[in-house]
Structure formats: structure tokens, C-alpha cells
Amino acid sequence: MRQQVAKLAGVSEATVSRVLNGVGPVKEETKQRVLAAAAELGYVPSALAQRFARKKSGNLGVVLPYVPKVPLFSTYYFSEMLGGIGEEAQAQGYDLLMLFRKPEQPRDYTALFQAHKVDALIILGARDTALDRGALEELERSGHPFCVLNQRYAARGNEPPFMTVDADHWSGSRAAVRHLVDIGCSRIVFINGPAQYSNSLDRRAGYDRVLAESGLELREELVLAGNYSRTSGYALTDQLEALIRAGDADAIFAANDRMAIGAMQGLRERGLEAGRDYALCGYDDADAARMASPQLTSVTVPFHEMGQIAARRLLQQDGEPKISAASTILPVQLVIRESSRSRQ
Amino acid sequence: MRQQVAKLAGVSEATVSRVLNGVGPVKEETKQRVLAAAAELGYVPSALAQRFARKKSGNLGVVLPYVPKVPLFSTYYFSEMLGGIGEEAQAQGYDLLMLFRKPEQPRDYTALFQAHKVDALIILGARDTALDRGALEELERSGHPFCVLNQRYAARGNEPPFMTVDADHWSGSRAAVRHLVDIGCSRIVFINGPAQYSNSLDRRAGYDRVLAESGLELREELVLAGNYSRTSGYALTDQLEALIRAGDADAIFAANDRMAIGAMQGLRERGLEAGRDYALCGYDDADAARMASPQLTSVTVPFHEMGQIAARRLLQQDGEPKISAASTILPVQLVIRESSRSRQ
DNA sequence: TCGTTTAATGTACACGCGTACATTTTGTCA
DNA sequence: TGACAAAATGTACGCGTGTACATTAAACGA
Known part of the structure; x- marks a missing residue:
């Protein structure tokens, strides 16, 4: 195939290769002739052979x-x-x-x-x-x-x-929790994901930090464990409701939007509304954050x-x-x- | 590399190839010797060369x-x-x-x-x-x-x-609309996506069909156009609210969940709730359907x-x-x- | 004009595999 | 034991590129 192109253009196969790869000095006229020949014959180099010859998979x-x-x-x-x-x-x-x-x-x-x-x-x-x-x-x-x-x-x-x-999930987490503090919350529940993800550790560190900076007590019973799925947030409904109704929680920060939405749904079933009865913040700013009602405060990750x-x-x-x-x-x-x- | 394996196993390269590809008759003992040699040398055939030789990209x-x-x-x-x-x-x-x-x-x-x-x-x-x-x-x-x-x-x-x-989106659409009819709706708005997708045409056909079967009048002003995005559903809020408040609509069937959710959000801002003031059905059964509140009736696509x-x-x-x-x-x-x- | 550098092109081969074909070994049956 | 088929293995080559090196053509300076 390449041979035919070479013949049609009146050059050697090496020159065809040079033109197509733009390597080495080639006379402009030759170049055009080769390109024309390649176009006429509909020649497409075999990526298989190229990669083999170059020893690169691409x-x-x-x-x-x-x-x-x-x-x-x-x-x-x-x-x-x-x-x-x-x-x-x-x-x-x-x-x-x-x-x-x-x-x-x-x-x-x-x-x-x-x-x-x-x-x-x-x-x-x-x-x-x-x-x-x-x-x-x-x-x-x-x-x-x-x-x-x-x-x-x-x-x-x-x-x-x-x-x-x-x-920078540490900073993101700090910004989220600080925001909750700024709007007047002081008993902030944190729903985290599994510790195998550095994401989770970072968020936890940010949470801890803001509490310390704000002079708020870090209470372990406010730190709950989910697995980043919606259902894992939903599964915490009982605990969350109890905390809120007892006045032990006035805000929830979830490590991602899905868990935030799960929690929100569970609490709604118990008559507690995000943005009214408690503040809620998610993380990731997935499209789900905008699909939720009320729309979810979240942290945009690039x-x-x-x-x-x-x-x-x-x-x-x-x-x-x-x-x-x-x-x-x-x-x-x-x-x-x-x-x-x-x-x- | 393959050569080394061959030498170590005391066979030719061809036999190595045969063993590794499981083609041709090979004595069991030879096979084991080759596999052992390959394992010892950590030989991994080059997919590049294989594909080139086989003339298949894989x-x-x-x-x-x-x-x-x-x-x-x-x-x-x-x-x-x-x-x-x-x-x-x-x-x-x-x-x-x-x-x-x-x-x-x-x-x-x-x-x-x-x-x-x-x-x-x-x-x-x-x-x-x-x-x-x-x-x-x-x-x-x-x-x-x-x-x-x-x-x-x-x-x-x-x-x-x-x-x-x-x-089978035609049947899916029929099932959705029929369900809306079954629960007592008779003025069903249909929010469709662009006609370049056969999906959209199928859903429309199903909608039309059920209306005909149910003896309901097909009113073109109940068929609205979106583009499958949430915002395109949201953008229809004015029209939807007017239709519902005038008693001209009691249900909405959206061609996908995102538009359904957009519409739901818009109407909620106007005090109209899905499942209470109107029935709502989406399509695709994306995870968003379960994230919405109220959770969305939808059509599961495999x-x-x-x-x-x-x-x-x-x-x-x-x-x-x-x-x-x-x-x-x-x-x-x-x-x-x-x-x-x-x-x- | 000629020697010398540089541009332009051609020739030849390697890349690492799969496999057709040739060859050798093994097995079978009389 | 020998003739023959089948199994097992070896030899040789092609696949379609990229590119090192050799060769030829052009450019240039004196």
C-alpha cells in the first residue's frame, strides 16, 4: 500500500514515511506529490505497524x-x-x-x-x-x-x-465547616466516608481544625460514618433526627453530595427540612447538588x-x-x- | 527475550509461541518447561508485536x-x-x-x-x-x-x-402514560427532547398512542420541548404552572429524569408539589430519580x-x-x- | 569552474511476533 | 522388525512501519 503511494508519487517508501511524519528535509514539491498520491489512493498508515516500529503503544x-x-x-x-x-x-x-x-x-x-x-x-x-x-x-x-x-x-x-x-480537600472542608459556623451553627454533625480514601481523612482534618479555631468542642458522637453512597446517608436518619431534636445538632456536613442527599431525604420523612431545621452542606458539587431540593450547598472540585x-x-x-x-x-x-x- | 525463554526451555521460539497461545499439539512436559522458563524470566509477550503479527488491534x-x-x-x-x-x-x-x-x-x-x-x-x-x-x-x-x-x-x-x-421506549412511554391515566390523570403534559433522537420520537409515539387508546384528546399545547437537560425542564416552569393552575394539566410526563426534576423544582418554587398537585413521571431511572424528593416515578432502561x-x-x-x-x-x-x- | 557543505532522496534492515511448511520423533499395526 | 501415520518440534519468513546510513542532487563560496 505504501509502496503504491511511493510509486505513484515517483519516490521511495522512505520519502513517503518522511512526508507523512514530517521528519527530515523534504522538497516542498515532493511533499505535495506524495500527499496527493496518498490522498488519491486513500492511504492510511497502519497504526499497528507504526506503534510496533516505534515501540510505543500510543x-x-x-x-x-x-x-x-x-x-x-x-x-x-x-x-x-x-x-x-x-x-x-x-x-x-x-x-x-x-x-x-x-x-x-x-x-x-x-x-x-x-x-x-x-x-x-x-x-x-x-x-x-x-x-x-x-x-x-x-x-x-x-x-x-x-x-x-x-x-x-x-x-x-x-x-x-x-x-x-x-x-485541596482540607481547605474545602474548612471552608464548608467555617461557612456553617458563620451562619450561626455550633453543633455540626460530620458524615464521613471510609478512611481508605485520603479524601475522607482530609475532610476530617479540616472539620477538626475549624472546630478548634472556633472554640467549639469536638464531640465524637457527632462524627458519623457512611460509605459515600446515598443509602449510607439515609441509613443515619435515626441518629440524625435524634441529635437534631435533642438540640445536639444544628448542621450537617457530609463528605459528599450523595450522602448529604440521603440524609436530607431521611430527615424530610421525619419532618425536618434542610435550610430550615438544620443547615446542610455536601461535597463535590455533583449535578445531584443542583437537582436536590433545596439545592445543596457544596464544594466544587475541579x-x-x-x-x-x-x-x-x-x-x-x-x-x-x-x-x-x-x-x-x-x-x-x-x-x-x-x-x-x-x-x- | 522470547529467544531467552526458548533457550532456557531448550526449545525453539516457535514452540514458545505455541505454548503461550495454546495452539498446535505440544507435549505436556515441554509445555511445562516453557511455562516455567517464561515465569522465571518474567517474560510478557509484546502486545504491540502480537497485534501487528495478527493484524488485529484487539x-x-x-x-x-x-x-x-x-x-x-x-x-x-x-x-x-x-x-x-x-x-x-x-x-x-x-x-x-x-x-x-x-x-x-x-x-x-x-x-x-x-x-x-x-x-x-x-x-x-x-x-x-x-x-x-x-x-x-x-x-x-x-x-x-x-x-x-x-x-x-x-x-x-x-x-x-x-x-x-x-x-423499547415506545412501550416504556406507553407504560408511563398509561400509569398516569390509571391513577386518574387525563390532562397529561409531555416534555420531550430533541427529535434528532429516536428516543424522543418513540416516546412521543407512545404518548400519542395511549391518549388515543384512552379516548383522550391529543392537545398540541400540552406537548413541550426540552433538550434533556435539567435547566430545559426548569425553563418550562411558567407554562407548566399556568396549565396546572388553569386545570388544563394534572400530570407531567418528561422524556428523562433530568427534565422532570427541573420542572419539579420550578413548580415547587411556585408552590406546586409533585405527587400532590400534579403527578410526575420521568424516564431513564437514573440515580437522580431516587435522589429527588419526592422520589421520581420513572422507567428503568437496561x-x-x-x-x-x-x-x-x-x-x-x-x-x-x-x-x-x-x-x-x-x-x-x-x-x-x-x-x-x-x-x- | 571546482571543491565543499548541505539538502534531498534511496537502500536496507530491524522491530517481535505468528505461522506455513519442512523435518524429526513417536506411536501403531502388521 | 519395518512401514506408515500422527504427533511434536524446528526453520524461515512476512507483517508494514521507522530510520540509520549511503548516495545523489543542489547550493555556495572562492
Whole structure:
């Protein structure tokens, strides 16, 4: 096929290759002749052969947790991150390879590189478990480029152990809780997610900090555990109602919107309304926050940019050949809506 | 590398290949020796070279519409479909290649095949526009295997023009509207999405049909136009309120949950509550339906299975070598929740 | 004009696998 | 035991690029 193009253009196959890849000096006239010949014959180079010859897969792998039909995770922020990753990958000429990972069946990430299936890897939904951490450490040891998104791991010495892109959930959490304090709340329930996510720890730290700054007592019975699903928020209805009715709680800060909505629904069934009987703040600012009634005060996380930046750090080859493991932390922003109107 | 394995096992490279691919007759003892050697050396065949030699990319492409940061589409059903596709692809040993398509910048699908980037293609979010239809027709002409998901095109002669997997939205719509009639509603507003989606036409047809069956007059002023976004439902608040307050409407059937929720929010601001002042029914049964208050009556669509079946039809090579363009239509199911409680 | 640098193109081959075909070994039956 | 088929393995090559190196054409300075 390439041979035919070469013949039609009256050049060698090497020149065809040079023209199509824009490498090496080529006379303008020759270039045009080749391009015309390629167009006429409808020649499309085989990506298979190109990648084989270049020894590059041209793929950016994206690992995501996947439990069939059980959307434990908000599909919202995954698709936002994916969008950002995809945008950047496309800009850099890479294709996006999706790799679904079943929870307790850890993939051997290193093999993906050894098989040349991917040139770089972005890992979503990682947790701080022996399994996940072990897989990442092995990957780090192998020296292949990868980036963990929206999750951080304890530093090893001075530096974070892996390349990381995360958002500043500590500040986000502080802003949320401070806002609740500012509108006059002083007994703030915190519904957190599982501790395997650094997200959860960050939010907890922010919560603790604001309480301390505000001279409020940290009461462990106000810290409840969910798993980031709506139902896990809903399941806390009994406790929440009791706290509110007893005057032991006047606000709820949930670690994500889904749990906030679950709690809101449960309390509504008991006659307690967010924004009236208690203030409510979620986190993530998923589309669900705007779908709720009353609309949910929440914290906007730049998931799209996070994906973009992760992809950029992995793929850009100019200037920065060295892969730094340093972590990038993006700012978040509190968005105040009806669920936490002032109490005055 | 393979050479080293061969030497260590005391066989030729061809035998190594045979063992690893399970082809041809191989003595059990030899097989074990080769596997042991491969394991010892940590040999992982290069997928690049394999694919090149086999002239198969091993990729299943998934095209999805993408507008940066503007979730016009519900991310919900895309991720459901993706999950189904990914599950099946993995089972068949294929990788998933994501291909984002900007709205008015149509990709040349045929080139994906010519470049051997994908072995088959699943297309999500296609519309019945000259652009989309043209691209698909060209693809069909090229003879490459592809499947359109959740969208159908007018039949050409007797058969549908492309391989299609869709859900029975006509029946779903009928079930929804009939339910509204059954609970005593007779003036049912229908909020539909853009006509470029066969989804919209199907729902409209079902709506019309039930009205006719029930002896209800079809009034064009009760058929409103949205674009499947929450805000487009919200934007209809004025009209909806007027209709309801005038007694010209006692129920709303929205073509998806997002618009239903938008309308619900708008009407709530005017003091009208779903399930009390009017019955409301959405469509898709996205997680948003359960997040809404009151929870939304909706129609469950088996997005996961749709993706699975599309992938299966494209990838399975046993038995069925012929690619039939016939369309598969999956059943849907009405789910009754609080937003359409009986009016008696 | 000629020598010398530089631009432009051609030639030849490697990349790592799968596999058709040739060859050798094993097994079977008389 | 020998003839023959079947099983097991080895040899050789093609797949379609990219690119190092060799070669030729053009440009340039004296």
C-alpha cells in the first residue's frame, strides 16, 4: 500500500514515511506529490505497524474501579475526570485505554507496561489498602510513568511516594465547616466516608481544625460514618433526627453530595427540612447538588482540570523529561445554596 | 527475550509461541518447561508485536459525544452502558478504546478501521442528523463491524440500516402514560427532547398512542420541548404552572429524569408539589430519580445489558460469523414512586 | 569552474511476533 | 522388525512501519 503511494508519487517508501511524519528535509514539491498520491489512493498508515516500529503503544491507560451495576462511586466525578484526561490525551495524540478493575481482583499494572499496552497510566479510585498500595509501590519500583488521581498516600521521607494529582480537600472542608459556623451553627454533625480514601481523612482534618479555631468542642458522637453512597446517608436518619431534636445538632456536613442527599431525604420523612431545621452542606458539587431540593450547598472540585493535569504531566515530553513524583493540589471552592441559608 | 525463554526451555521460539497461545499439539512436559522458563524470566509477550503479527488491534472502540464541562447528556446512562461494554469486552479479551467526539467535528470512523486502531466500533449518543447519518452510512458501506447504541434510524427497505441495540421506549412511554391515566390523570403534559433522537420520537409515539387508546384528546399545547437537560425542564416552569393552575394539566410526563426534576423544582418554587398537585413521571431511572424528593416515578432502561449485548454481537466470532444489521430491542420497566401517587 | 557543505532522496534492515511448511520423533499395526 | 501415520518440534519468513546510513542532487563560496 505504501509502496503504491511511493510509486505513484515517483519516490521511495522512505520519502513517503518522511512526508507523512514530517521528519527530515523534504522538497516542498515532493511533499505535495506524495500527499496527493496518498490522498488519491486513500492511504492510511497502519497504526499497528507504526506503534510496533516505534515501540510505543500510543495509549494512555485509565484504571477505574468497577462494580457491575452498583454505582458505589459517583459516576459524576469519574466522567468529569475522564473528560479532562481524554481532552489532554487527544491533544497530545494519545488514545485512551479504559481498564476496569474489579475491587478485590487487583490487576498487575506492571504487566500492562511490559506488554506495551500503555505508555502511561492514570489510576482512579485507588484506596489506601495493602492491596492497592502494594500494586502502586511495585509500579513505582518498575519506573513506569503513572499518576494517582484524587487520592494521596503517606509521604515516604520527604516526598509523596507517587505522582499525584489531588484537590485541596482540607481547605474545602474548612471552608464548608467555617461557612456553617458563620451562619450561626455550633453543633455540626460530620458524615464521613471510609478512611481508605485520603479524601475522607482530609475532610476530617479540616472539620477538626475549624472546630478548634472556633472554640467549639469536638464531640465524637457527632462524627458519623457512611460509605459515600446515598443509602449510607439515609441509613443515619435515626441518629440524625435524634441529635437534631435533642438540640445536639444544628448542621450537617457530609463528605459528599450523595450522602448529604440521603440524609436530607431521611430527615424530610421525619419532618425536618434542610435550610430550615438544620443547615446542610455536601461535597463535590455533583449535578445531584443542583437537582436536590433545596439545592445543596457544596464544594466544587475541579475534576476536569485534575484529569487534564494528570494527563499533561504524564504525556508531555518537551522540556520536562524527568518524572517528578511531586503531588499537585488544586484549589476547590465552596458554593452556597439553599440548604444552608443563614439562620439569623 | 522470547529467544531467552526458548533457550532456557531448550526449545525453539516457535514452540514458545505455541505454548503461550495454546495452539498446535505440544507435549505436556515441554509445555511445562516453557511455562516455567517464561515465569522465571518474567517474560510478557509484546502486545504491540502480537497485534501487528495478527493484524488485529484487539481494541473495541467506543465513540461518545463530549462537550467539555457541559453535561448535556446524563453521565449516568453513558457510564452504565460503558460498564456493560467493558465487561463483555474484557470477557472476550478485547481492550476498550475511548473516542471522544466533539459535536460538530465528525470523526472519520472509517479511518479508525483503516488504521487498524479498532476491530469494531460502538457508537453512543448518535443523532439523526445529516452529519451523523452520513458518517454511519459510509461506515456501513465500508463493511466494518459497528453498532449504534440507544438510537435507531429509519429502515431502508425492510431492514434497519445499521446494527442497532436499543430499548423499547415506545412501550416504556406507553407504560408511563398509561400509569398516569390509571391513577386518574387525563390532562397529561409531555416534555420531550430533541427529535434528532429516536428516543424522543418513540416516546412521543407512545404518548400519542395511549391518549388515543384512552379516548383522550391529543392537545398540541400540552406537548413541550426540552433538550434533556435539567435547566430545559426548569425553563418550562411558567407554562407548566399556568396549565396546572388553569386545570388544563394534572400530570407531567418528561422524556428523562433530568427534565422532570427541573420542572419539579420550578413548580415547587411556585408552590406546586409533585405527587400532590400534579403527578410526575420521568424516564431513564437514573440515580437522580431516587435522589429527588419526592422520589421520581420513572422507567428503568437496561443500559448495562444494552452495552453488553452490543459488545457481544460485535465481538463473538463463534457460530455467527455473519454480521446481521438487525436491531435488538430490550424491554424496559416502569417504576412507580412517590411523584405519581394515586389521586383518589 | 571546482571543491565543499548541505539538502534531498534511496537502500536496507530491524522491530517481535505468528505461522506455513519442512523435518524429526513417536506411536501403531502388521 | 519395518512401514506408515500422527504427533511434536524446528526453520524461515512476512507483517508494514521507522530510520540509520549511503548516495545523489543542489547550493555556495572562492
